[in-house]
Structure formats: structure tokens, C-alpha cells
Amino acid sequence: MDQAPEPMISDRVIINGVVKPMTLSAEGQLRWSDRSLDVEKEVLGFAVEGSKIKIRSVVETSAGFCCGDSRGSLTRKSFNFEPSSLDSLRVWCEKLQQYIDSLGRPKRLFVLVNPYGGKKFASKVFIDVVKPLMEDANIEITVQETKHQGHAKEVASTLELAKYDGIVCVSGDGILVEVVNGLLERSDWNNAIRMPIGLVPAGTGNGMAKSLLDSVGEPCAPANAVLAIIRGHKRSLDVATISQGHAKFFSVLMLAWGLVADIDIESEKYRWMGSARIDFYAIKRICSLRKYNGAIKFVPAPGYESYGEAVNDEVGVATSDSESVKAHGYGYQGPDLDIKNLSWRKISGPFVSIWLHNVPWGAEETMAAPDAKFSDGYLDLIMFRDCTKLGLLSLMTEMNNGGHVKSPYVQYLKVKAFILEPGTLNSDPAREGIIDVDGEVLARGKGTYKCEQKALMAYDKLFIKVDQGLATLFSPV
Template identity: 50%
Template sequence: MVQGLLHSAGEPFSMSNAVFAIIRGHRRALDVTSVVQGKTRFFSVMMLTWGLVADIDIESEKFRWMGSARIDFYSLLRAVNLRRYNGRILFVPAPGYEGFGDPVEQTISCKSNGATNAAEGDIPDVCNNETCTYSGPSTDDADLEWRSLKGPFVNVWISNIAFASEGVMIAPQAQFADGYLDAAIIKDCPWSVALGLLLRMKDGSYIESPYVEYFKVKALRIEPGLRVGSSTIGGIIDSDGEVLARGDRSQTKEEPEHLMAYGPPIQLMVDQGLATIFSPR
């Protein structure tokens, strides 16, 4: 988040610049994403990941003794032993991005503030007698045209900010308060291509690859499936660095339950400019 704010103002990343930004007191609006599964809902301001990046982020914790090198080491390990995940992504494209994915037939209307139509064969878990528990931005059902992408996927990255860290630009076109999420989907590809894409994330040029679908959405729904080649093991879904759902059934009785379950659809919608943050200018 800090890197993105400083970069947007043309200032280099440093602790002192971040502190001065707070002291100056300039503010800017920030979109907030509601992440909903059934009756469970929470809010995100940065990103949601499923697949390669989530695996690297969470599973590399065992190598924390290596310091920041753990990310580079585990990125190489995961790229060479690449995993692919089945599933489907449904989304309402932002204006200008209607050509991405395949059209989906809407069969059921779920109308309320920020509610969305259901895709064919699906009844949104957030609906109850045509009333949604989600209380986000008001949207006219008639304006929502869902589209879809089918897996297998290597990585699904849904971001509200341009940078995941100081040296990783995940969404070059992301804006803090444009009312949209940036989706960067890495499709099935050879491990060597995946490794190259990880290396190109430094400047965001990885989105130019034919193996990457990059577009903006107003609403998005993830239907996560199992890992390719496995009948029992899924993947990790995390948001803002915290695990939402884990499909590997590795959770022990001593571990706290994850906020959401792996398998049922997870829906994301945007509240434009709901939050306020300090900014360099």
C-alpha cells in the first residue's frame, strides 16, 4: 500500500517519505471490497489471491528464518513444481473490458444494495427471499452482465492496489478509488513460463504475456476447484496476507478455523471511495 501511494506521487519508497506523508496530512479516497461467502462477510482494501502467489505467501512461512529471501527461494520452488487449479471465475467487467471471458446466462435476480445476478445454475449464497445481506453500493440488476473464465488456473490475483510489495507491481493500471478491482489471471502454462512471469512482476510487464488475462471488474465471484491431478487437495485463498480458506485439509484441531470454507463460491464487490487514507499529495 505504501509503495503504491509513494509511486503515484513520484516519490521513492522509504520509511521517511511514508512518515512525512502522514505528517503532511493529505488524504485520498480508497475503495473497499466486501468479500462474501454465505452469511460470512469481511472487508479488504488490498488484494485477494488464489493459486501460485497465495501458496508462496503462506507456505513460505516455514522458511521465515531465511528473512526476505524466503519469498525468492519458495517462488523458485513452486514455479519448478508448478501447481494448477481447476475452477471458474465469474465477473461483471468494467466498461471497456466486455470482451474478456465468455458470456453467462443470468437466470435469477438477487436485488439489493450491491447485489448481483446469479449465473446459470447458481443461486447466490448471500440471497434470502430475493433480499441480499450485502449492503454495498446500489447497482441496477439490468446493468449487470456476467462473464466467465474457466480453469485450470496457475494464479488468480484480484487487486485494489498497484503494488503487492516494494518490488512487485501486480496491477499496473490499478487506481485507489476508481470503483473497480483489477484482475490478473495466469492461465495454464509451462513452469518455465510461470517462472518468467514471476520475474517480470517487478515492473508489471508480466500482464503483457499471452498467458495472462488482465482486466477490471465491478464484481467477481470465485468458484475454486481442486488441484489438477488430485481428487482431495485444493489450494489456499488469502486476502491482505491472511488465509481465508485452505483446501488441503491440513488444518489441525489446534489451529483456528479459517474465516471461509474452501469450495463454495466467494463473491467480491466494491464500495467506491468508502475509506480514507493518508497520501503524499
């Protein structure tokens, strides 16, 4: 029979004036009386206060009230004990710190807070949740509030990364996207993109944070997200490179053209309605349904080769050669992909909507791509073509659980590379559409809704490639 491993330390300590045995096991279980704490999962850190040690932890309360949340909410709680001597106090501190250090947790984090995005409560989330938990975990933080759109990208492109163990975004998805783009535009992008990035949901969409937390059955709550960052576990994330000539944009969430893009961008005029603006404008847009001419070409993942028809001609996208890289920047140029020797397929419009997704959730209430994985090297394509208005309304109600992909009006497949050739409005050739990437206007065609967001590319052919597991995220387990 295998013997139980020797404890790291075992001693009699004083708890609430009573002498009790306490043990820290080699597996990280801190036990006393009829209680125990899992150091990795529940202990944030500790502090010495006189002759006592204060263990700072988070414990799970009763199950959450939100439908679908399988775990309860988290509450900060402290436990105090007094070792029998100063020498014992020193040993306890050494052993506790030794075990915490063995977990590979971050010690220094750079925190970006977006005080303007979403419901404008990121600063409150930082003060009430992020800062206290980070302090409990003895993590040194440097805080930067973003001042304008693109500020996080500027910061990430120049940040002295060697000073930090990770970057934390207290915001919606927008700051994450800016950070990834900033890191990939650096001359040292190959090392920079390995910097772990943490997400604390404090915006409108929170699709990435929801995808991370939902993958382990946790609620999309700031405390759960911060705990995941403190624990230091990581996972890889695919990054899509969107190219048009020498212009590039690096996407981590989604790209949409047609109905979904129109709803996302044009509903901005109803921002005063709050989150209800999306549902309201979705109904309005469906009642006055648009279809767009155009075509898509794609390299299907294994098992999806039956979609579309084979492309016999050249796909018409040039790869970047060494001279163009030198002439147009020193940052990341996208994944190497021998496009001419890949098996391309084609589907022609008109389309109601084209939606590419990198992770399952597009927002906290929208499970756009239920089969999406964080680092499988593919994008999930959700395509609406011929669909009745009633069918679309029914389909939209299923997006909170991913049921829409089972609709006969939806085609759902995975792709390795993708070409979008956007066209005009089927009912009015003088009007074109909007291409939305990660919640921002990527391209805006003729006759479209005018908003403050400046388009990054022309309303023309786009080439999208996926680099498997390029970025790194702090992730719950």
C-alpha cells in the first residue's frame, strides 16, 4: 500500500484562542479542525500581522441565481491563526510561500481599465473587485485608464513587457482586440504575443470572457474572471489575420457581414435604449430584410468538404513576399499559408448574413458558434441565405443557447482560410453593406449608415487566415 506523502508542515497553532492541530500537505491542502482550504483553488495569499498569519481566500457561496450557472458566487474571506513560536511563524510563511510560488501565479500585472466602454462601470469593477482581489493575492499592479479609442493598442505596442507577467483588460472585448493588435505590430511581436492576457468582463458584449468562464461552467462575473487570472492558468487562442492589400487587422472574436453586422453597427443610433437596442433593431431589420450579392471562398476543415463547389481558377490573393514585409512594416505579417495548393470551395450569394466566429460566445447572451474552440486552427462559419422573416425571428430567439445552428436556414461549418467578396444590396445595386470585425467597423460600402467609427479597410475583397494558438489567455480551469 502506498503511504501518504509527508506534509510540508504540521504544527499546533492557536485559532480563536484555542490550540488546534494544523497541516499544510504536499498537495496544497491546508487543514485544521473540521475545515480545509485548497491553496491552489481557494487561497489568494497571506500576510503576517504581529504574531499571526492571515490567510486571504475566496470561498464559493450558494449556487447562482442566473439560469445556466452551475457554480455559486465567490466571497472573500480571511482566516487567522497564530503559530506556537516565532521560529514556527517563519517556517509557516516559508512553506506557504513556497507552495504558492510553485503554482506559477503572476506577480506583476499591467491593468488596462476602459472607463468609457459599455455601461461605463469598468472603473467601479476595478475598484470594487479587481484591486481588492489582486491585493489579497499580493500581486503588484500598474493601472492605466484608456483615454480614447486605440489607446490600448498604443500602450501594448510600446509597453516594457519584461516588467510584467501579464496584461489584464477590465473592459468588454474591444480592449483585448486593441492589445492583440498592438502586440503584433511590435518588432518583437514573436515574444510579445506570448504575454498572457486576462479578461475581466466590464463592457457591453464580453464575448471572450463569457466563452472562457462558460467553458468550465462558471458565471460570467468579474470575481470569477479575476480569480482565473490570479491562479495563472493559461490557454492558447487562435488569431485571424484579415488582409486587404498591405492593410492588416488581427481579429480574435468574430467578423460579420449582412444582417448581424447591420444590427451590431446600425443599432448604435439607439444606444440610449441600453442592451435592449440589439433586440429592438434586430426585429426592425428582419421586418425590412436585406439580402446582399457577393461570394465567399473558403478552405474547409476536414469533414466539411461537401459545402460549396470547387474553385478551379486562382483565388486571386497574393502572398506577402520579403520585399513587401520590409516596405510595409516589421510586425507580424500573418501565418504562412500556401494558398495555391489548398482545396478552395465557393458559395455565391445573395446572402442574408455571413458570420465568422473564433470562440463560442459573441456576447453574454449570444452563443453564436457552439462548436467553436479556442485553438483548433479554424473559424466557425455561420451562414444565412434563403430564410423567411418568421424563420429568422424564430432563429434569433435560439441564439442564447446556440440552437440557431440547427435551423434548416443555417449552414454551419469550419474553415481554415476565407475570402469575402462583398457585393451590393440585392434590391438596390446603388447600396452596399457594412463589414463588422470584433464589434468595430472594418469596412463600410456606399449608402450605408454613417457613424463616428472610421472604416479600417475598403468595402472590397478580404482575405482571412487563421494562426493556430498564436495568442495566450489567462483561463479558468
